[in-house]
Amino acid sequence: MLFAATLSLLALPNVWAQSSVADAYVASESPLARAGMLANIGPSGSQSLGAFPGIVIASPSTVNPDYLFTWTRDSAVAFSAIVNQFALGIDTTTRGEIDDYVASQVIVQQIPNPSGDLASGGLGEPKFNINETAFTGPWGRPQRDGPALRSIALITWANFLLSESNTSYVTDTLWPIIENDLNYVAANWNESTFDLWEELNSSSFFTTAVQHRVLRQGVSLASALGQPQSLVSNYETQANFVLCFLQTYWNTAGHITANTGGGRSGIDANTVLASIHTFDAAAGCDALTFQPCSDLALLNLHTYVDAFRSLYEINSGFALNEAVLTGRYPEDVYMGGNPWYLTTLAVAEQLYDSLIVWNSQKSLEVTSISLPFFQIFDSSIAAGTYASSSSQFTSLTGAIKTFSDGFVAAVANHTPANGGLAEQISNTNGTPVSAVDLTWSFAAALTTFDARKGVVPASWGAKGLSLSCAGEPIPQTVSVTFNVDATTIFGQNIYLTGSVDALENWSTETALPMSSADYPIWSITVTLPANTDIQYKYINIDGSALTWESDPNNEFTTPASGTFVTHDTWR
Ligand SMILES: *[C@@H]1O[C@H](CO)[C@@H](O)[C@H](O)[C@H]1NC(C)=O
Ligand SMILES: *[C@@H]1O[C@H](CO)[C@@H](O)[C@H](O)[C@H]1NC(C)=O
Numbered sequence: 048m049l050f051a052a053t054l055s056l057l058a059l060p061n062v063w064a065q066s067s068v069a070d071a072y073v074a075s076e077s078p079l080a081r082a083g084m085l086a087n088i089g090p091s092g093s094q095s096l097g098a099f100p101g102i103v104i105a106s107p108s109t110v111n112p113d114y115l116f117t118w119t120r121d122s123a124v125a126f127s128a129i130v131n132q133f134a135l136g137i138d139t140t141t142r143g144e145i146d147d148y149v150a151s152q153v154i155v156q157q158i159p160n161p162s163g164d165l166a167s168g169g170l171g172e173p174k175f176n177i178n179e180t181a182f183t184g185p186w187g188r189p190q191r192d193g194p195a196l197r198s199i200a201l202i203t204w205a206n207f208l209l210s211e212s213n214t215s216y217v218t219d220t221l222w223p224i225i226e227n228d229l230n231y232v233a234a235n236w237n238e239s240t241f242d243l244w245e246e247l248n249s250s251s252f253f254t255t256a257v258q259h260r261v262l263r264q265g266v267s268l269a270s271a272l273g274q275p276q277s278l279v280s281n282y283e284t285q286a287n288f289v290l291c292f293l294q295t296y297w298n299t300a301g302h303i304t305a306n307t308g309g310g311r312s313g314i315d316a317n318t319v320l321a322s323i324h325t326f327d328a329a330a331g332c333d334a335l336t337f338q339p340c341s342d343l344a345l346l347n348l349h350t351y352v353d354a355f356r357s358l359y360e361i362n363s364g365f366a367l368n369e370a371v372l373t374g375r376y377p378e379d380v381y382m383g384g385n386p387w388y389l390t391t392l393a394v395a396e397q398l399y400d401s402l403i404v405w406n407s408q409k410s411l412e413v414t415s416i417s418l419p420f421f422q423i424f425d426s427s428i429a430a431g432t433y434a435s436s437s438s439q440f441t442s443l444t445g446a447i448k449t450f451s452d453g454f455v456a457a458v459a460n461h462t463p464a465n466g467g468l469a470e471q472i473s474n475t476n477g478t479p480v481s482a483v484d485l486t487w488s489f490a491a492a493l494t495t496f497d498a499r500k501g502v503v504p505a506s507w508g509a510k511g512l513s514l515s516c517a518g519e520p521i522p523q524t525v526s527v528t529f530n531v532d533a534t535t536i537f538g539q540n541i542y543l544t545g546s547v548d549a550l551e552n553w554s555t556e557t558a559l560p561m562s563s564a565d566y567p568i569w570s571i572t573v574t575l576p577a578n579t580d581i582q583y584k585y586i587n588i589d590g591s592a593l594t595w596e597s598d599p600n601n602e603f604t605t606p607a608s609g610t611f612v613t614h615d616t617w618r
């Protein structure tokens with residue numbers, strides 16, 4: 048035994064080298080990554096440069112590139128990491144930051160912006176100024192992953208607080224923010240979106256995957272809080288449609304097509320990030336939800352990693368079972384097209400997540416789909432299920448652990464002594480490139496390190512789902528009949544105008560004429576978006592004389608489905 052152990056140690060020097068580099072890096076980088084992330088959160092983060100309380104800057108870099116903004120996505124990714132660590136008892140020092148984040152998002156959700164306002168699509172706005180004002184320059188908008196990721200973070204927090212019986216805070220403070228995001232996701236998942244890299248306007252796997260996850264979480268939370276059954280069942284109906292749509296991204300070339308538009312190969316870190324952001328250990332290696340250890344996600348990972356082997360000069364000379372640095376997608380030219388810290392770490396995290404599941408279920412399945420991935424480590428492996436007592440299980444999980452550690456070691460080898468993690472790594476000489484101290488890079492380090500330690504995030508309900516794909520997605524609209532009791536004189540007519548397109552955006556010129564068939568009740572039926580806050584007023588028009596109802600605006604929220612009727616009296 049001793050002899051055999053010594054032999055394999057000698058035969059596999061990389062095992063020990065890469066895993067010990069990763070061990071040392073996790074120890075040294077953990078506190079630096081944590082500090083780096085917190086430094087980018089206002090108001091007191093040392094690099095947050097005037098960010099308002101709870102506002103997360105993407106990076107302190109102000110030129111080439113200027114990232115001194117707050118992105119809904121990046122902020123949510125950071126706070127998902129923070130909230131997960133809090134809920135799991137790993138770091139419970141961040142309650143002040145979490146409370147500030149919650150308070151900041153109440154404000155940010157309400158900021159009218161180029162995507163709209165809260166009622167008309169404004170939640171899809173990707174980024175804001177760090178003083179909680181709208182960014183009004185041209186940009187790739189909307190980006191519909193933001194509301195999903197934010198509510199994933201907030202629902203994780205809500206579930207933790209519910210477990211501590213802090214129900215009133217969840218109901219009064221968190222639920223209204225979460226409900227806005229969930230309603231946005233439920234109503235808009237089937238609309239085109241800019242992808243997480245802010246370049247392509249189509250449908251995007253990462254966006255769809257996180258939208259599916261949060262709708263499932265919405266079903267559970269809304270039920271737990273006693274929300275109306277119509278709301279709960281709308282989330283569930285939409286989640287079922289989204290899960291069906293999610294399947295359509297798989298393609299026969301052995302990977303997930305990251306975006307439906309853009310004319311690229313479709314190979315993209317988008318898909319690896321989706322897998323780790325929807326990890327649910329309770330679901331095992333479920334392929335419907337593309338769990339990290341599912342055969343589809345493993346083959347996808349294999350295709351993705353190999354796309355970067357010959358692309359970057361810095362990756363030359365590594366064998367197929369050795370880690371390399373990976374980027375966003377092979378066609379990337381941004382800042383010269385380089386590997387990124389967070390994408391390379393995501394590969395490791397997907398594999399650590401897989402190891403968590405294989406070790407806990409005490410077996411590992413190789414299918415005809417995932418076979419090419421497992422053959423990297425054992426060219427003679429065959430499809431089958433290998434119990435943890437088998438030599439194949441031991442050697443495959445050992446080799447995959449080493450492979451994963453290699454990605455961490457690759458990042459370690461390109462991390463400067465102060466632990467700063469930029470956005471990118473030069474594809475030729477390995478120096479940090481683009482924005483310094485990227486919040487998302489730090490968050491990626493923390494979640495990858497936790498996965499390496501076997502930390503299991505809370506389940507979100509991926510287990511036991513099945514497809515029910517009959518029918519087309521139901522348009523998210525409701526029929527609303529407006530009735531107003533208004534006494535008029537000959538020549539006067541009553542019109543309706545209000546805050547959404549279907550109510551003509553407050554226009555008086557194109558306000559909707561109402562019927563006086565049941566005078567003095569004036570009436571009109573309009574199709575409006577579901578789950579939407581509607582403000583409106585009636586106007587009395589007589590030739591060129593126009594009289595508005597007195598303030599304030601009338602207001603209601605449309606239901607998730609069905610019809611709605613108002614009974615107003617002219618003011
Ligand atoms: C908020 O920040 C933006 C961008 O820096 C700046 O243009 C604007 O004047 C600031 N607004 C206020 C109210 O401070
Ligand atoms: C509930 O959580 C909120 C947010 O952190 C906190 O302010 C409040 O004190 C908590 N309430 C109780 C009863 O623990």
Ligand SMILES: *[C@@H]1O[C@H](CO)[C@@H](O)[C@H](O)[C@H]1NC(C)=O
Pocket residue numbers: 236237238239249250291292520
């Ligand atoms: C909307 O859903 C249908 C059915 O799943 C799908 O074919 C279509 O591509 C989707 N469109 C967008 C923009 O999500």
Ligand SMILES: *[C@@H]1O[C@H](CO)[C@@H](O)[C@H](O)[C@H]1NC(C)=O
Pocket residue numbers: 188239240248249
């Ligand atoms: C994005 O694509 C959709 C569907 O093709 C289109 O209606 C929309 O105008 C596009 N948005 C932008 C900003 O190009």
Ligand SMILES: *[C@@H]1O[C@H](CO)[C@@H](O)[C@H](O)[C@H]1NC(C)=O
Pocket residue numbers: 163547548549551552
């Ligand atoms: C309503 O306003 C929005 C945002 O200003 C605009 O994009 C849209 O075209 C307007 N719709 C109508 C019907 O005027």
